[in-house]
Structures are given as C-alpha cells and as structure tokens.
Amino acid sequence: MVSEVNSRGHRRIWHLAPLMFTVGLLFVGGMTLAVLQSIGLLPIVGPTHCSFAPYTSFASDAEFRSSLVFTFGLASVATALSAVLGLWLALSLKAAVRHSRILGLILQIPLALPHLVMALFVMELLAPSGLLARFAYGLGMIHDPAAFPELTNDRFGIAIIVSYVLKEAPFIALMVLAVIMRIGEDYDAVARVLGASPWQRLWHITLPQLWPALASSSLVVFAFISGAYETPLLLGRQYPAMLPVVAQRKFMDVDLASRPGAIAAGIVIAVITAIFLTGYMRLARALSAKERALIF
Amino acid sequence: MKHGNKTTLHGAALGAAVVISVVACFPIVLLALRSLARGWYWPDLIPQTFSLRAWKYVFDSSSGIPEAMLTSVAVALAVTVLSLCVSFPAARTLALEEFRGKQLIILLLTFPVLAPPLASAMGLHALFLRLGITDSVWGVILVHVIPAAPYCTFMLMSSFANFDTDWEAQARSLGASPGAVFLYVTLPAVAPGMAVAAGFAFLVSWSQYLVTLLIGGGRVLTLPLLLVTMQQGGDTATAAAIAIVYLAPAMVVLTLVARFLKPVS
Numbered sequence: 260m261v262s263e264v265n266s267r268g269h270r271r272i273w274h275l276a277p278l279m280f281t282v283g284l285l286f287v288g289g290m291t292l293a294v295l296q297s298i299g300l301l302p303i304v305g306p307t308h309c310s311f312a313p314y315t316s317f318a319s320d321a322e323f324r325s326s327l328v329f330t331f332g333l334a335s336v337a338t339a340l341s342a343v344l345g346l347w348l349a350l351s352l353k354a355a356v357r358h359s360r361i362l363g364l365i366l367q368i369p370l371a372l373p374h375l376v377m378a379l380f381v382m383e384l385l386a387p388s389g390l391l392a393r394f395a396y397g398l399g400m401i402h403d404p405a406a407f408p409e410l411t412n413d414r415f416g417i418a419i420i421v422s423y424v425l426k427e428a429p430f431i432a433l434m435v436l437a438v439i440m441r442i443g444e445d446y447d448a449v450a451r452v453l454g455a456s457p458w459q460r461l462w463h464i465t466l467p468q469l470w471p472a473l474a475s476s477s478l479v480v481f482a483f484i485s486g487a488y489e490t491p492l493l494l495g496r497q498y499p500a501m502l503p504v505v506a507q508r509k510f511m512d513v514d515l516a517s518r519p520g521a522i523a524a525g526i527v528i529a530v531i532t533a534i535f536l537t538g539y540m541r542l543a544r545a546l547s548a549k550e551r552a553l554i555f
Numbered sequence: 556m557k558h559g560n561k562t563t564l565h566g567a568a569l570g571a572a573v574v575i576s577v578v579a580c581f582p583i584v585l586l587a588l589r590s591l592a593r594g595w596y597w598p599d600l601i602p603q604t605f606s607l608r609a610w611k612y613v614f615d616s617s618s619g620i621p622e623a624m625l626t627s628v629a630v631a632l633a634v635t636v637l638s639l640c641v642s643f644p645a646a647r648t649l650a651l652e653e654f655r656g657k658q659l660i661i662l663l664l665t666f667p668v669l670a671p672p673l674a675s676a677m678g679l680h681a682l683f684l685r686l687g688i689t690d691s692v693w694g695v696i697l698v699h700v701i702p703a704a705p706y707c708t709f710m711l712m713s714s715f716a717n718f719d720t721d722w723e724a725q726a727r728s729l730g731a732s733p734g735a736v737f738l739y740v741t742l743p744a745v746a747p748g749m750a751v752a753a754g755f756a757f758l759v760s761w762s763q764y765l766v767t768l769l770i771g772g773g774r775v776l777t778l779p780l781l782l783v784t785m786q787q788g789g790d791t792a793t794a795a796a797i798a799i800v801y802l803a804p805a806m807v808v809l810t811l812v813a814r815f816l817k818p819v820s
Contacts, residue, residue, distance in 0.1 A: 271648050275660070278645035278708060281637075285701045286667050286675050293678030303681055348575075355572045362572050364813050368579040371805040373762050375779050376798045379786065380582035383589055383795075388597045390585065396598040404597060429579075479669055486671045488765040489779065493786065503673055507765060510677060525674040532670035540665065552713045554669070 290529070297523040303515055313523035322498070322505060323524065329499040333416045334484040337423040342477045344424060345431025346469070350461075352432070353439050363436070369429045374422070378493040381422040385410040411494055418494035419501075427480045434476040435469050437550045442468050471545035478542065479554055482535035486528050502528050583802070590796035609792035613800065620781060620797065627761060627778040630692055631804075634699045634760035635753050638707040641700075642752075646711030651720060664705035672701040676766040683770060690774040698770045699760040707756040714748020747815035754808035761804055 295301050299310045317323045348366075356363050369377070384390050392407040401407055411418040446468070450460045466473075491501040500508075502524060509521030543551050589595065590609050592602030613620050649657060667675070676698050680689060688694035718741075726740045727733075742749075764779045773780075778801050786794035 268654075271652060271654060274644035274648040277641040278664075278704060279660070281641045281700060281704055282664065282667065285679065285697060286672065287663075288682075289672070289675030289678040289701070291678065292682060293674045296678060296681060301681060303684070351571050352575065355569065359572065362575065364809070365572075365576050365579050367809055367812075368806075369582075371809045372582060372802055373779070373805060375762075375764065375782060376586070376802045377582060379782075379794060379798050380585055382786075383585050383791075390600070393598045393600050397600065425582075482670055486673060488671065488673075489783070492764075493783065503671070503765065506673065506677075507769070510680075510769065522674070522677045525677045529670065529674040533666065536666060536669055539669075540662065548713070548716065552709065 293522050293526055293529075297519050297526055299519055303518070313520040316520070317523070317527070320520075325499040326502050326505045327527075329416065330485050330502045333419060333501065334481050337420045337427070337484055338477050338481045340420065340424045341427035341431055341480055342473060344428040345476075346435055346473060348428060348432035349435035349439060349469075350465070353436060356436055357440070363433075366429050366433060366436075369426055370433070372426070374426060374487065375489045375493070377426050378418075378422045378490045381418050381425070381494060382411055385418050385421065387411075412496050414496065414499075416491070416495055416501075419491050422490050422494060423480075423484055427484075431473065431476045431480065434472045434550065434553055437553055438469055438472040438546070441547065441550070471542050472550065475539045475542035475546065476554065478535045478539040482532040482539070485535075486532050583799070586795040586798050590792050590799060592792060609790075609796040612793055613796045618793075619776065620778075620793075623776045623778050623781040624800065626692065626776060630696055630699065630775075630777065631757045631760040633692075633696045634703045635707075635756040637696070637700050638704040638756040639749070639753055642704050642708035642711055643749075646708045647715050647718075649708065650712040650715035651718065664708055667702045668705045668709065672698065672766060673769075675701055676769045680769060689770055690772040692771075692775055694770040695767050695775045695777075696760075698766045699763050701766075702763075703756045703759040706759050707752045710752035710755055711745070711748055714745045714752070718744055751808075751812055751815055754811050758805055758808055761801075 292301065297313055299308045299312075301307070317327075352362065352366070356366075382389070386392070387404040387407050387409070389411075391410075392401065392404055395401045395407060396403075410421075446464050447460055450464050455463070485501075486503055488501075488503040488507065491504050495501060495504065506521050506524035506528065509517050509524060512518070512521070539554075543554070588602060591605045591607070593604045593606035593608065595602040612618050616622070649660065679694075679698060683689045683694045683697075686694075688697070722740050722744065723736050726736045731739070762779070763777075764783075767775060767777050767780060771777075771780075778797060782794055782797040782801060785791075785797060
C-alpha cells in the first residue's frame with residue numbers, strides 16, 4: 260500500500276517535471292535574472308555593483324513618472340469602457356445568443372483578431388484622412404483632413420483606448436454571457452412578477468450575480484493593457500508612452516548603462532500585472548471551471 | 556434544441572445580431588479593401604481603382620515577406636510541438652489528481668499566460684547572449700514557450716477534466732499494452748482537446764511581438780515585425796495585406812474551436 264502511494268507520487272513528479280522544468284527555468288529563472296540585473300548584479304560589462312538606484316531614480320525620472328500615470332490612466336479608462344460596453348452587449352444579446360450558436364461565434368471574431376490587426380484597423384478608421392474623417396467630409400462637417408481632430412498618435416491615447424475597447428468589450432461580454440447562461444432568468448422573472456422596475460432588477464438582481472465575472476475579467480483586461488506593447492507602438496506617441504514602450508526603448512539603448520533601469524521598468528510592469536492577476540484569482544473562485552477557462 | 560425556439564427570437568435580438576456581425580467583420584473588410592486599393596485618395600469612401608500590387612508584393616520573395624511568413628510558421632510550429640510535449644503529462648496529472656501544491660502550480664502557470672513575459676525575456680537576454688542564442692530563432696522559440704506551454708497546459712487540462720481513467724483500466728484488464736492503451740484509448744479521447752490546445756499554442760507564438768524583438772534583436776523577422784515595419788514605412792496597402800495573412804491562423808483556430816468544443820447538450 261505504502262509503495263503504491265509512493266510510486267504514484269513518483270509518477271506524478273515525472274509527469275510534472277518537464278513542464279515545471281521549462282516554466283521554472285525560463286519564467287522563474289528569467290524573472291530572477293531580471294531582478295538581479297536590475298540591481299546591478301550580473302552586469303553585461305564592467306564590475307558588479309549592487310545598487311537600487313534604478314528603482315529610487317524612478318521618483319525623479321520625469322519620463323518614467325509620466326509614463327506610469329499615462330499607463331494607469333489609459334488602462335483604467337479602457338478597462339472601464341470595455342466593462343460597461345461588454346456588460347451592455349451581454350445583456351442585450353442574451354436572448355439572441357441563447358438561440359443562435361453562430362452569434363456566440365461571431366462575437367469571438369474580435370477576440371480572435373490579433374491586437375496588431377485591430378490597431379491597424381483603428382488607424383484606418385481614425386487617422387486624419389481615415390474613414391471617419393471622410394464621413395465627416397461627406398456630411399459637410401470638415402473640408403480637409405487637417406480640420407479633423409487628432410485621434411491617432413494623440414496626447415491622450417484615444418486610438419489606443421478605442422483599439423483596446425473593441426478587443427476587450429467582446430471578451431468581457433463573453434465572460435458575462437457564460438454566467439448569464441448558467442444562472443438563467445428565474446430570479447429576474449420572480450422580481451418582475453413582484454413588481455421590480457428594470458433598473459431595480461439590474462441593480463439588485465442581475466449585477467450582484469454577474470459581478471464576479473465582470474470584475475475578474477476587468478482585472479485581467481487591466482493587467483493585459485498595462486503590459487502590452489504593439490497597440491501603443493502603432494497608435495501612440497513617443498511621449499507620453501505606455502510603460503512597456505518606455506522599457507523597451509531603454510532596453511534597446513546603445514548605452515548599456517541604461518539597461519538596469521530598463522529591466523527595473525519591466526519588473527515594475529510585472530509587479531503591477533501580478534497585483535491585478537492576484538485580484539482576479541480571488542474573484543474567479545466564484546466562477547465555474549468552465550467560465551474560468553474562457554479567460555484564456 | 557427545440558425547433559420552435561428560433562422563431563421566438565424577437566426582432567430586437569435579431570437586429571443586435573446583425574449589427575454585431577457587421578461590426579465584427581468590419582475590420583477585416585476595411586483592411587481587405589485597403590490592401591486591394593490603388594491609391595485610396597481623400598475624400599473617397601471606397602477606392603476608385605483596384606490593384607493586386609500589394610498582394611503580389613506580399614508573395615514576392617524579394618520583399619522578404621514570404622521569408623518572414625516561413626520564419627513565423629517555423630517558430631510557431633516548434634513552439635507548438637515543444638509546448639504539447641511538456642504540457643501533456645502535466646495537464647493529465649493536474650486535471651485528474653489532487654495533491655498538495657497543486658493550486659500553487661496553477662497560480663505559477665497563470666501569470667505567464669495572462670501577462671506578456673517582458674521581464675523574464677529581459678532577464679533571459681543576458682543568459683541567451685552568453686549561450687549565443689540571441690538574434691536567433693532558437694532564443695525566440697524558447698522565449699515564446701514561456702506563455703505557450705502554460706496556455707497549452709490549461710487547454711489540455713479542460714479536455715482531461717472529462718476523461719475517465721476507467722477506460723484505460725478496462726483496456727489494460729483486456730490485455731492492452733501501455734502503448735496500445737495510450738494510442739487507442741487515451742489519445743482518441745483527448746484528441747479534439749489536443750487539436751485546440753495545439754492551435755492555441757501556435758497562436759500564442761504567432762502573436763508575440765515584444766519578446767521576439769527583444770530576444771531576436773530585430774534579426775529574427777517574424778510576420779508581425781514586418782507588418783509594423785511596412786506600416787511605419789508608409790506602405791499601408793502592403794501592411795493591410797500582411798494583416799489579412801496574419802489573422803488567417805486565428806480564424807482557422809476559431810473554426811477549430813467551434814467544431815470541437817461544441818457544448819454538450
């Protein structure tokens with residue numbers, strides 16, 4: 260009996276070993292190397308000199324500070340808009356999705372589109388001579404592209420926000436829809452029979468039930484946006500730029516002395532995303548395994 | 556599914572369905588138009604003349620784009636095979652067995668899936684430099700595995716969750732060898748899930764940008780890198796054509812999911 264338990268334990272270790280070795284070496288190992296290099300240990304050239312200067316200098320680094328503010332602001336706005344739009348989509352589509360599997364699939368097209376492709380589309384849409392500007396011209400609102408408001412590569416990251424909302428609202432909608440399908444409409448029907456108004460039902464019946472799905476998927480969206488690179492690369496500005504853009508720029512600098520600072524910025528991003536993902540995992544406990552699987 | 560249900564779908568829901576379909580397909584349509592337009596001048600709402608110039612260029616070997624496609628496919632295939640190999644046994648154990656530390660492992664695997672592995676890639680750069688695999692596909696493949704392998708594990712876990720090990724026990728008691736049990740019982744049972752997991756591992760690698768740039772140093776040119784180069788160089792038609800090619804695998808995987816992951820009803 261004891262040997263059987265032991266052999267099962269051994270087998271389990273062997274089954275887990277290849278994955279744990281790979282992830283341990285590359286992910287955990289990479290993180291460890293990053294932390295060590297960010298504080299001046301393991302330098303590529305020159306003597307080892309342990310220093311927390313890359314982190315403490317963030318406080319006086321105007322580029323980093325504005326980037327941090329910009330990243331948080333943009334991620335917050337994009338996440339909030341995605342959550343509201345996603346919830347609205349889910350609530351207005353629930354009847355349709357219940358009866359047509361094709362619709363559920365169509366809703367997944369924006370999800371499947373690579374971020375880069377969505378960014379390219381938003382560029383075509385919002386650029387000064389883009390489709391929206393042409394419609395504005397057709398309606399007689401403007402007479403040349405220069406009169407169109409600056410929506411791409413702009414100070415506020417409007418195009419970046421639009422691009423993310425188009426990608427993430429359907430994602431949140433899908434998460435919320437999965438829960439709607441599970442809980443059914445019994446509570447809602449009872450409340451209606453008892454005379455609750457639509458707003459009362461939304462606020463007291465629907466939202467409390469959808470909250471775990473809505474909040475957890477929003478946290479994932481926030482974590483993703485604060486660590487993503489290619490959308491702000493195409494649609495953003497040099498300054499203020501999202502944190503990953505700044506980190507990448509510092510990392511590729513020919514001056515190797517700026518590398519610890521670049522890696523430190525990378526770690527700051529990792530910490531922000533880790534905090535939000537931990538929050539997600541707490542909330543996600545209220546979801547079924549099938550709904551959690553939708554996150555990926 | 557009762558037949559009558561479809562007819563009860565009221566007009567508003569149907570309207571929403573149509574709107575969503577149009578909105579969802581609009582990016583693809585607009586980019587396809589851009590790739591086929593010959594100079595799409597202000598203020599035309601649709602192009603006046605069409606041309607295959609961008610598409611010919613995309614498949615012209617002198618443009619370097621076919622080579623980038625090949626690089627992307629090769630890297631993604633290598634990442635897929637690697638990820639499947641390391642995650643298959645682990646996914647089975649994680650899905651079917653309860654043991655101490657399991658939640659911790661799942662937690663550890665969740666981070667690289669949901670957050671771009673920027674910091675790890677930066678940390679690994681110095682190591683890869685010493686190993687001589689920066690600026691090469693090998694380094695890029697390894698760094699793509701960081702998100703792809705855990706992703707693959709989660710996908711396989713959900714197909715193992717419905718797997719009944721009694722089937723294997725029955726085959727064994729009927730005299731099947733371990734190899735035969737795997738080939739004729741285990742593999743067919745999880746094959747659809749495996750196809751989906753492989754598809755997603757491919758996509759995870761296919762869609763990486765920043766870590767490819769970091770580890771590949773701009774020498775390993777994958778399709779997304781070239782797409783941005785074209786766009787920033789002002790050749791929007793070619794960039795749009797590359798975008799259409801670039802999104803094709805995602806649509807294939809989406810169809811795969813629809814085909815294999817039908818809800819049990």
